[in-house]
Amino acid sequence: MNAPTATASPPPLTRIAPDNWKLAILVGVLVSLVAVLAAPAAVSFWIVGAMAALIAAAFAINAYRRKYYGGLLVAPAIAVLFVMNIFPLLWSLGLSFFAYQSNQQSIRFVGLANYVKVLTSELTATANWLALINTAIFVIFTVAAQMIVGFLLAMLFAKQFPLRKYLLILVLTPMMLSVVASGVFFTYYYDPTFGILSYVVNSLTGEQFVLMSTKLGAVTGIVFADAWMWSPFVMLLVLAGLVSVPKYLYEAAAIDRVSKWRQFWTITFPYIRGLLMLALLFRTIEAFKLADLVILLTKGGNDTMTISYHLIRIANEQNKTSEGAAISYIMLFMVIVLTNLYLYLANRRSQGA
Amino acid sequence: MTVMTKMKGFAAAAGLAATLLTGAASYAVADEVTLTMAVPDWPPTRIMKKFFDEQYKPKSGNTVKLDVDFIPWPDFYTRVNASLTSGEQKYNFIVSDSQWLGAFVEGGYYRKINDLLDADPEFKKTLMNIHPNPLNAYSTYPYKSENYYGFPQFPDVLVNYARKDIICNEEEQKNFQAKYGKKLPCTGEELDAMTWDDFKNVGEFFRRKKGEMLAGAPAEDDFYGIAFQAGKGYDFSSMQINGFIWQMGGNIWDETQAPTGQAEGVVNSPEAVAALEKYLSMLEYMPPVAKTGTMDIFKSDELFREGKVAMNIDWIGLGEASLDPKSSKVSDKLVFGQMPGTMGPDGKIIRWSNIGGQPFVLTTWTTDAQIKEAVEFVKWWLSDDIQHQFAAGGGQSAVKSVYEDPKYVTYRPWNRAWAPQLDWQKDVWHVPQFFELLTQQQDQFDLAITGKQDAKTTLDNIAKFQQEVLKSGGLIQ
Numbered sequence: 022m023n024a025p026t027a028t029a030s031p032p033p034l035t036r037i038a039p040d041n042w043k044l045a046i047l048v049g050v051l052v053s054l055v056a057v058l059a060a061p062a063a064v065s066f067w068i069v070g071a072m073a074a075l076i077a078a079a080f081a082i083n084a085y086r087r088k089y090y091g092g093l094l095v096a097p098a099i100a101v102l103f104v105m106n107i108f109p110l111l112w113s114l115g116l117s118f119f120a121y122q123s124n125q126q127s128i129r130f131v132g133l134a135n136y137v138k139v140l141t142s143e144l145t146a147t148a149n150w151l152a153l154i155n156t157a158i159f160v161i162f163t164v165a166a167q168m169i170v171g172f173l174l175a176m177l178f179a180k181q182f183p184l185r186k187y188l189l190i191l192v193l194t195p196m197m198l199s200v201v202a203s204g205v206f207f208t209y210y211y212d213p214t215f216g217i218l219s220y221v222v223n224s225l226t227g228e229q230f231v232l233m234s235t236k237l238g239a240v241t242g243i244v245f246a247d248a249w250m251w252s253p254f255v256m257l258l259v260l261a262g263l264v265s266v267p268k269y270l271y272e273a274a275a276i277d278r279v280s281k282w283r284q285f286w287t288i289t290f291p292y293i294r295g296l297l298m299l300a301l302l303f304r305t306i307e308a309f310k311l312a313d314l315v316i317l318l319t320k321g322g323n324d325t326m327t328i329s330y331h332l333i334r335i336a337n338e339q340n341k342t343s344e345g346a347a348i349s350y351i352m353l354f355m356v357i358v359l360t361n362l363y364l365y366l367a368n369r370r371s372q373g374a
Numbered sequence: 375m376t377v378m379t380k381m382k383g384f385a386a387a388a389g390l391a392a393t394l395l396t397g398a399a400s401y402a403v404a405d406e407v408t409l410t411m412a413v414p415d416w417p418p419t420r421i422m423k424k425f426f427d428e429q430y431k432p433k434s435g436n437t438v439k440l441d442v443d444f445i446p447w448p449d450f451y452t453r454v455n456a457s458l459t460s461g462e463q464k465y466n467f468i469v470s471d472s473q474w475l476g477a478f479v480e481g482g483y484y485r486k487i488n489d490l491l492d493a494d495p496e497f498k499k500t501l502m503n504i505h506p507n508p509l510n511a512y513s514t515y516p517y518k519s520e521n522y523y524g525f526p527q528f529p530d531v532l533v534n535y536a537r538k539d540i541i542c543n544e545e546e547q548k549n550f551q552a553k554y555g556k557k558l559p560c561t562g563e564e565l566d567a568m569t570w571d572d573f574k575n576v577g578e579f580f581r582r583k584k585g586e587m588l589a590g591a592p593a594e595d596d597f598y599g600i601a602f603q604a605g606k607g608y609d610f611s612s613m614q615i616n617g618f619i620w621q622m623g624g625n626i627w628d629e630t631q632a633p634t635g636q637a638e639g640v641v642n643s644p645e646a647v648a649a650l651e652k653y654l655s656m657l658e659y660m661p662p663v664a665k666t667g668t669m670d671i672f673k674s675d676e677l678f679r680e681g682k683v684a685m686n687i688d689w690i691g692l693g694e695a696s697l698d699p700k701s702s703k704v705s706d707k708l709v710f711g712q713m714p715g716t717m718g719p720d721g722k723i724i725r726w727s728n729i730g731g732q733p734f735v736l737t738t739w740t741t742d743a744q745i746k747e748a749v750e751f752v753k754w755w756l757s758d759d760i761q762h763q764f765a766a767g768g769g770q771s772a773v774k775s776v777y778e779d780p781k782y783v784t785y786r787p788w789n790r791a792w793a794p795q796l797d798w799q800k801d802v803w804h805v806p807q808f809f810e811l812l813t814q815q816q817d818q819f820d821l822a823i824t825g826k827q828d829a830k831t832t833l834d835n836i837a838k839f840q841q842e843v844l845k846s847g848g849l850i851q
Binding site: 340 | 451452455456458459477478480481482483595596605606607661662663665666667668677680682806809810813817820824825826839842843
């Protein structure tokens with residue numbers, strides 16, 4: 022008699038049982054609807070939360086009775102993901118359709134007005150667009166600099182040479198430093214009175230040199246600092262690819278007298294392409310969110326405001342919560358499109374190869 | 375470990391926990407009141423906490439504890455804002471920049487204290503003993519109304535920090551006299567008499583390259599005559615520019631005139647444009663970091679303490695570090711004066727300036743028992759004796775009977791510039807939109823400071839923005 026255990030049929034909708042998840046969903050949705058419509062927000066919030074917990078519990082008991090242990094094992098992870106990640110995400114998505122400021126008690130549904138405002142309003146949209154353009158500039162230059170420098174460093178460290186181990190640790194240090202420490206370091210590095218950069222240029226040219234006084238200089242300064250910090254990250258990934266290339270391929274190529282250039286493209290590159298793509302993906306997403314260095318080095322001055330810093334000011338300083346939520350969803354949309362574009366290109370390439 | 379000892383250990387632990395719990399509970403009914411306070415981490419608040427722990431004896435006989443969260447300045451607004459808007463209701467007292475009043479009063483966080491003042495004549499007397507300008511700035515919302523909210527924690531004004539060894543040098547004195555036909559200010563009184571034109575002259579005069587003679591010796595590094603705040607962050611240019619605008623007969627958007635007062639036409643009036651132009655014209659005589667928009671109050675203070683400038687306009691609040699030989703290369707060469715002014719048509723100097731410093735406020739969720747103790751604490755804090763001690767320990771006092779005492783000027787070298795300047799202090803807006811107005815204004819001023827646009831365009835942009843924001847907020851009709 023093994024029928025009632027593994028393959029027990031699910032309880033009918035109407036039977037009241039702890040594992041009747043269909044009934045739990047029905048009750049949960051109905052009670053939540055009533056609570057949202059009738060009770061004040063502070064109360065209905067907890068009722069809806071309790072209903073979500075009820076449904077989750079029904080699912081868990083159902084899984085236990087029917088011995089879906091796999092599902093039970095991942096349940097805690099899913100619960101944490103939902104509470105810490107998915108719920109706030111959906112909550113802020115919801116907020117972006119309301120007129121809400123975190124320091125005021127009123128809230129009002131406005132539909133897409135926040136999105137229209139941040140994209141087209143004469144008063145505020147210009148700043149958003151400028152910040153977006155600046156962000157694009159930073160994405161292009163910081164990622165390009167990191168990829169090139171990181172790649173070259175990896176090529177260097179793939180070879181054996183004296184003191185390699187110690188130099189490698191030295192090169193990795195910037196990545197381990199906190200951004201604040203690096204930021205403060207670079208403010209002094211670029212400072213026209215105390216900084217070494219201006220001192221050196223000054224003693225060479227005899228003229229006063231203030232790097233951060235123009236947009237070009239400020240962007241260069243930020244890009245350099247960012248590349249200094251994150252090139253080692255790219256290097257680490259590429260290095261992992263380089264050391265995985267089997268030696269015998271090079272030996273075979275050497276016997277065939279294949280040029281170094283062709284060795285690189287036909288042997289080395291296929292091994293590191295996936296990791297390069299990964300580095301590119303990570304750094305693009307990170308660069309899109311660049312705010313820390315800008316705050317530390319320019320405070321957004323000299324037209325270096327990025328969308329991320331702009332968002333911090335709107336959402337955290339000015340308490341315009343729903344407007345901030347709208348901007349962050351536009352950002353999220355852009356990042357998703359960008360990463361999918363990358364992945365699409367990467368896949369097409371690898372299929373074509 | 376046997377089962378028995380395990381059991382014993384568990385029982386002992388449970389017993390301990392029980393006594394702790396009941397102990398804490400019984401302690402609480404025996405009238406222990408804890409006041410939780412959010413403050414920026416710097417000497418004036420550290421002193422306050424120290425005085426409280428060492429000296430405060432509540433009249434009620436209760437045990438009163440002051441639980442202080444020291445928060446670093448750069449995070450201060452963010453942390454307070456997050457605590458208030460999240461609804462955690464953690465703090466009873468909050469040190470608050472005066473501009474935040476409107477935003478947090480409208481949010482329902484800051485408690486109006488008029489009922490407490492009416493109920494306690496002594497409390498009212500204490501508060502009314504404060505100079506009206508700081509009182510209006512620190513306590514009223516709307517600005518200059520009769521609604522009171524805060525008490526001075528550390529009142530502050532801008533003063534002129536100067537280097538005696540440079541400006542009193544005979545050679546420099548002689549050359550300055552020859553070049554400008556005026557005496558180079560040297561004493562505190564002479565600094566007080568300076569106008570912005572004199573200040574600019576000092577800037578032009580003391581611009582020295584490395585190796586050129588400076589006060590009888592070759593300069594070790596490039597040297598600059600003057601500095602003041604010109605930074606993009608927070609309010610690090612508005613606080614200086616407002617003074618220029620008021621002194622030269624212009625105005626910022628005046629919230630006391632709401633809702634009929636306008637922003638357009640006022641903020642960008644010809645007087646205001648001329649004032650901003652004057653402010654901008656001095657930047658070329660300042661350390662080159664001024665061109666980057668990062669010369670905030672901390673940077674100009676650092677440059678001054680490192681001996682790179684002859685005069686710096688900065689808050690008194692940053693003064694202690696310049697007196698300390700450990701953090702200042704110029705600690706024994708200092709002389710202080712009032713911030714320069716503008717010569718009025720009657721030959722008297724007009725000295726309007728933006729007030730600095732912070733009040734502390736009560737929050738709305740503070741219980742009656744806590745409020746009773748809080749009021750006693752504030753009365754104690756503003757009492758003459760404590761205010762004298764505070765001033766002697768590096769604070770400032772806006773209480774009339776304290777700063778009018780002849781002893782007061784002996785506490786710190788800048789105190790001589792304190793009382794006369796109090797009559798000339800005004801504050802920036804207290805309205806809830808202040809942060810929006812401030813960031814946009816700071817961004818625009820930064821464009822002017824870094825030479826991207828002229829004064830007229832800058833103020834036109836600010837006026838237009840303020841007009842629209844305040845109109846949609848119902849503060850301009």
